[in-house]
Amino acid sequence: MTTLSETTEILRDLIAFPTVSTDSNLACIGYLADRLERAGARVEVYQDDTGAKANLWATLGPDADGGIVLSGHSDVVPVADQDWTSDPFVMDERAGLLYGRGACDMKGFIAAAVSMAPLYAARDLARPIHFAFTHDEETGCLGGQALVTELQNRGYRPAMALIGEPTEMRIIEGHKGCFEYSTHFHGLEGHGSGPDLGVNAVEYAVRYVSRLLELKDKLRHRCPPDSQFEPPWTTINTGALIGGVAHNVIPGKARVDWEMRPVQKSDADFVKEDLHHFCTHHLLPAMQAVDPSASIHTEVIGEVVGLEPMDQNAIRDLVVELTGANATDLVPFGTEAGLFQQLGMDVIVCGPGSIAQAHKPDEFVSLDQMVQCLSMLEKLGDKVSA
Missing domain, CATH: 3.30.70.360 (Alpha-Beta Plaits)
Incomplete structure (x- = not known):
């Protein structure tokens, strides 16, 4: 299993990038691209019209349809006029909690997913595993909309997507638009x-x-x-x-x-x-x-658009098996999940941390939640290996 310490160091690096939606995320995307390329992934970076923002799409495993997408947004909300007890862009570990802007929303999941890349690369994957990291989710899901258009134009056809927004590792199969x-x-x-x-x-x-x-x-x-x-x-x-x-x-x-x-x-x-x-x-x-x-x-x-609950949902059933969950849920907050569903994918939302911490001062994700996320992602690699 990928060590928790490796994942927290990646999270420390990600929090240090002040990717507030009004600012560029290029340095953060460059960091993620470098780590994924070194793990052997085929990486594509798509800049927006301004050249100041970018989405990342990376793939491990065969060049084939039917893969699984691990998705997260790189941007964070502002910290202005918030009363933080520590520097929001310097990760602070206290009593089993990792503090910093974006710790749960949603750089914790991105760190976990990227830390698994070397493990996935060492496997004989029967299906591709994709990484999708976007810009401007917090301001109208602009990056996600651009990314799904790019995927459609390029003929990419993944079968499933896991959106790692903070759900306390609960499996969310529907949310409002x-x-x-x-x-x-x-x-x-x-x-x-x-x-x-x-x-x-x-x-x-x-x-x-x-x-x-x-x-x-x-x-x-x-x-x-x-x-x-x-x-x-x-x-x-x-x-x-x-x-x-x-x-x-x-x-x-x-x-x-x-x-x-x-x-x-x-x-x-x-x-x-x-x-x-x-x-x-x-x-x-x-x-x-x-x-x-x-x-x-x-x-x-x-x-x-929202994420519509579906009777048949392969990624829901898979993650239920991986986590041992005995229930799924719906939430009122929005994510990029519906965009991927519009491309014909089965989609759920499941990630470490609580939405109750998102957008607030002293945002945090717990080490326990990160361990649960890493366990799920490792078992996912086992499932898609030949």
């Missing part, structure tokens, strides 16, 4: 003493948020009777309302950042159609009665 938007309001600035002479973008943004709250309540009544999610209905969250410059200035611009997590496609269609009608027939006529150039524009940050 994650649709993120920024709605921009452009009004007309003016002096606060003459409110009828301007178009107050913040006030119209507030009315938009009020509509989101109404839709939030309506979605509860659209809940599918057989929904297994918690909560079982589609949710909406308003993440930010930004606008205004001073007490006595009519704000000409405002922005609402919001998301929904649909349990069914019809809910997403319902919300988008309602908001389009509300803006077209209510908000915009009132805004343009004062200033014909006033506008509302919704920017799609990301529309990432």
Whole structure:
């Protein structure tokens, strides 16, 4: 078995790369590519249009269809304004816990997967094992969307994918989608003493948020009777309302950042159609009665499909066997899993650490969870060996 100490050293190296989504991940991807190449993997790196971000795709074993993908995202959320007790980009081991930004979300799994590469390379693999490490999962799964398009264009056809997001090593076979938007309001600035002479973008943004709250309540009544999610209905969250410059200035611009997590496609269609009608027939006529150039524009940050539970799921059954689990579960948070499922793969989510630690100060993954993950991955190598 790959030693835990080797894996924690890889994790230490990965945490040291400050791969916040706003910044480049190229150094981290280069490090992973080097380790996988030295293990004998065939490595491909796909840069995005900016040249500052990249996805990694690597393969061990035969050049054939039907392989297994081990997938993780290299980016992490920011640490600004968080109260850490240690440097977030220097791994700190205390009382059996490994602290650092990305420790559980999700560099712990990436470290475990990469540490297994030499072991896999030494086996006579009957099926390929692929490594997929992406950029910008935290900002709309942009890297994952680009990667699955690349795989489709190149004709790669893996059969299964294991997404190593933190689940406390529980097997997750379904989750909601994650649709993120920024709605921009452009009004007309003016002096606060003459409110009828301007178009107050913040006030119209507030009315938009009020509509989101109404839709939030309506979605509860659209809940599918057989929904297994918690909560079982589609949710909406308003993440930010930004606008205004001073007490006595009519704000000409405002922005609402919001998301929904649909349990069914019809809910997403319902919300988008309602908001389009509300803006077209209510908000915009009132805004343009004062200033014909006033506008509302919704920017799609990301529309990432959910992971649909399937009756037949080979990777679920395999990992149940490997781990001895006697149950599977669903979660409300989103991952890249649905993207791989759209390519025709059987997919689950299973990885070390808890989502309760993700995105928080003093993020950590436990050594016990890492041991469980390594054990699963080693047994996976046994299963796919000839």
